[in-house]
Amino acid sequence: MVDIPEHLLIKTAEARAKALGISVEQALAEMKGEAEPTTISKEPEVIDVKPIEVKEAPAPAAEVKEAPAPAAAVKTDIPAEVEFAPETRVTQRLLTVVKAKPIQKPTSEPVDKVNTWPHLMLPEFISLMAMTAFLIFISAILQAPLLEEANPNITPNPAKAPWYFLGLQELLSYWDPQIAGVMIPLIIGVVAFMAIPYIDRNKDNKPSKRKYAIMLWTFFLAGAGTLSLIGILFRGPGWNWTYPWIDGVWFDDLLDWVHFE
Amino acid sequence: MKNEKIKFRDRVKDISAGLGDSLKESSLWGSIFRPGSPFRKGYSDSPRNRSYVVMNNVLYHLHPVKVKRHGVRLSYTLCLGGLSFFTFIVLTITGIWLMFYFRPTEMAYVDIQSLQTSIAFGSLVRNMHRWAAHIMVIVVFLHMSRVFYHGAYKAPREFNWVIGVILLLLTLLLSFTGYLLPWDQLAIWAVTVGGNMASYTPVIGAQVKFALFAGLEATEATLLRFYVLHVLFLPFIIVIFMAIHFWRVRKDGGISGPL
Numbered sequence: 001m002v003d004i005p006e007h008l009l010i011k012t013a014e015a016r017a018k019a020l021g022i023s024v025e026q027a028l029a030e031m032k033g034e035a036e037p038t039t040i041s042k043e044p045e046v047i048d049v050k051p052i053e054v055k056e057a058p059a060p061a062a063e064v065k066e067a068p069a070p071a072a073a074v075k076t077d078i079p080a081e082v083e084f085a086p087e088t089r090v091t092q093r094l095l096t097v098v099k100a101k102p103i104q105k106p107t108s109e110p111v112d113k114v115n116t117w118p119h120l121m122l123p124e125f126i127s128l129m130a131m132t133a134f135l136i137f138i139s140a141i142l143q144a145p146l147l148e149e150a151n152p153n154i155t156p157n158p159a160k161a162p163w164y165f166l167g168l169q170e171l172l173s174y175w176d177p178q179i180a181g182v183m184i185p186l187i188i189g190v191v192a193f194m195a196i197p198y199i200d201r202n203k204d205n206k207p208s209k210r211k212y213a214i215m216l217w218t219f220f221l222a223g224a225g226t227l228s229l230i231g232i233l234f235r236g237p238g239w240n241w242t243y244p245w246i247d248g249v250w251f252d253d254l255l256d257w258v259h260f261e
Numbered sequence: 262m263k264n265e266k267i268k269f270r271d272r273v274k275d276i277s278a279g280l281g282d283s284l285k286e287s288s289l290w291g292s293i294f295r296p297g298s299p300f301r302k303g304y305s306d307s308p309r310n311r312s313y314v315v316m317n318n319v320l321y322h323l324h325p326v327k328v329k330r331h332g333v334r335l336s337y338t339l340c341l342g343g344l345s346f347f348t349f350i351v352l353t354i355t356g357i358w359l360m361f362y363f364r365p366t367e368m369a370y371v372d373i374q375s376l377q378t379s380i381a382f383g384s385l386v387r388n389m390h391r392w393a394a395h396i397m398v399i400v401v402f403l404h405m406s407r408v409f410y411h412g413a414y415k416a417p418r419e420f421n422w423v424i425g426v427i428l429l430l431l432t433l434l435l436s437f438t439g440y441l442l443p444w445d446q447l448a449i450w451a452v453t454v455g456g457n458m459a460s461y462t463p464v465i466g467a468q469v470k471f472a473l474f475a476g477l478e479a480t481e482a483t484l485l486r487f488y489v490l491h492v493l494f495l496p497f498i499i500v501i502f503m504a505i506h507f508w509r510v511r512k513d514g515g516i517s518g519p520l
Contacts, residue, residue: 113327117314120324120333127340128347135351135396139388146377149370150449152478161454162440164398164433169454186462193426196409197419205412206520217409252447253395 004097012094145252157237158250166231167224173239323507325515332516337411341404346503348397355390356492365488367481369444394436401432413517421509424502431499438491441484449479452487 013028020027029035114120161169202210236242236250284290285302294301297313304310312326331337362376362383363369376383405425408414414422441452456479460470475482510516 112330114330114333115308115311115315116324116326116328117311117321120328121315121321123333123335124340124343127335127344131344131347131396132351135389135393136385138392139385142388142392143384144388144391145445145447146373146443147446150444150446150479152449152480154446156446156450159450159454161458162437162451163395164436165455165458168458172458190426190430193429194423197414197416197422200415203415205415205517207410210412213412214410217406221406 004094008094008097012092015092147252158235158239160231160235160251163228163232163251163253167227170227170231170235325511329516329519331519337518338516339403339407341400341407345397345401345404346507348393348400349499349503351393352390352397353496355386355393358386359390360492363442365442365485369442369484373443373445394439398432398436401429405429411517411520415517418509418513418517421506421513424506424509428499428502428506431495431502435491435495435499438487438495441479441487442491444484452483453479 009028009031010024013024013031016022016031017024017027026035160166200210200213202213204210207214232251233244233249234241236247242248242250282302285300291301295313295317297310297317298304299314315321315324315326359376362380363372373387376387378384408422408425437452437455440455441448456470456473459473460466462469471477473483473486474480475486
């Protein structure tokens with residue numbers, strides 16, 4: 001049972017005293033269980049509404065259950081000593097105290113938001129235009145490579161994969177091809193990448209709280225970048241080490257790099 | 262700051278100022294531009310209209326009406342996700358244009374040569390397609406790195422990261438299949454090297470290479486196979502995954518952060 005504040009108890013006791021024609025102190029004592037109750041037990045259940053009238057009167061709870069004619073039932077069963085009409089009889093009592101709190105509980109903090117138009121769409125539009133301008137510009141000055149027609153009988157030396165696979169091709173030159181060529185891209189490239197969010201259970205996204213993850217990714221970037229650069233710039237005929245500033249570059253994507261027309 | 266705002270509002274108001282009032286008042290104009298469009302007569306910069314601009318446009322409503330303030334800072338995303346999508350659109354447009362002049366047969370090399378020499382803008386569009394393809398691979402990878410550094414793959418966005426990895430793979434496959442199409446020495450040998458890597462797959466290596474090349478080595482049958490993969494199959498698949506990716510961004514609570 002909730003602790004009922006004193007002022008509410010007194011208010012209720014006054015109402016009860018008025019209804020039953022007893023003194024306020026008497027009602028209060030009854031409610032606290034210090035005196036023999038005129039009507040009911042000292043511990044009213046919140047749900048199970050018990051009558052507040054004298055014992056002979058029918059219980060209001062029964063009234064509710066036995067609708068539809070409660071008013072008539074009350075009228076006929078009023079004890080003679082009760083002077084006033086039942087409609088005006090004060091029958092309120094304290095059932096429970098509901099503490100003041102909001103109905104809806106916010107689960108997250110309100111977020112500072114701005115309108116998409118114009119605050120997001122304008123920068124977005126500008127960056128798209130900048131990308132288009134950049135693309136047209138480099139396409140005008142850089143000619144895409146086109147070598148001689150494909151000939152399966154003439155193998156170029158070295159034969160290089162597309163640039164984004166050159167890091168892998170570089171790995172392939174160190175290790176057993178079954179490890180470097182397939183197992184590494186398959187396991188690291190696909191399965192491990194996809195599993196990252198399920199492995200990293202750290203909920204924090206602050207960089208200072210996830211130094212280890214950031215370090216790992218940076219190592220990966222540095223490793224992949226180094227291997228790719230070696231494959232692109234430092235590998236010549238026979239996949240031998242060459243220096244681009246001494247021996248030249250074997251990378252046909254860069255061939256005919258500057259286009260004058 | 263306040264002065265700048267007023268200037269911007271005036272500019273927005275005047276987007277279609279050059280057009281005659283009679284045109285803008287016509288029912289035809291009003292039927293094309295839905296309420297809230299800045300091109301519509303009587304557009305004013307109000308919160309209500311700012312919402313309508315996004316809601317009443319089939320393309321813009323990929324976006325929510327409001328976004329988190331930190332997310333619109335250019336330095337937060339560097340626009341990398343948007344630029345990945347945009348380069349894909351550029352590649353689709355230039356790619357469709359190139360399809361008019363290209364046959365995936367023994368004529369492929371001749372077609373590319375004549376595209377560069379005798380077709381208006383042929384060289385420019387081919388260059389745009391090729392450089393945009395390289396840019397897309399780079400931008401998609403940078404987008405992935407940005408997402409990692411922001412920890413944006415964490416709950417509830419775990420699965421969208423998985424879809425993102427699939428999109429990266431599809432991007433690489435699209436680039437790889439397109440690499441063969443010019444049918445020059447660079448194309449055939451780069452693809453041969455790539456195919457040989459696939460042949461090192463344990464147990465089914467030979468079968469993987471055979472399925473990829475439509476034979477034992479890169480031939481014209483391979484060219485046709487890569488062509489269909491490049492212009493139809495892979496774009497079809499990647500668009501489905503992009504749709505899921507964008508939808509999940511919204512459903513998982515928009516952009517992550519702030520840090």
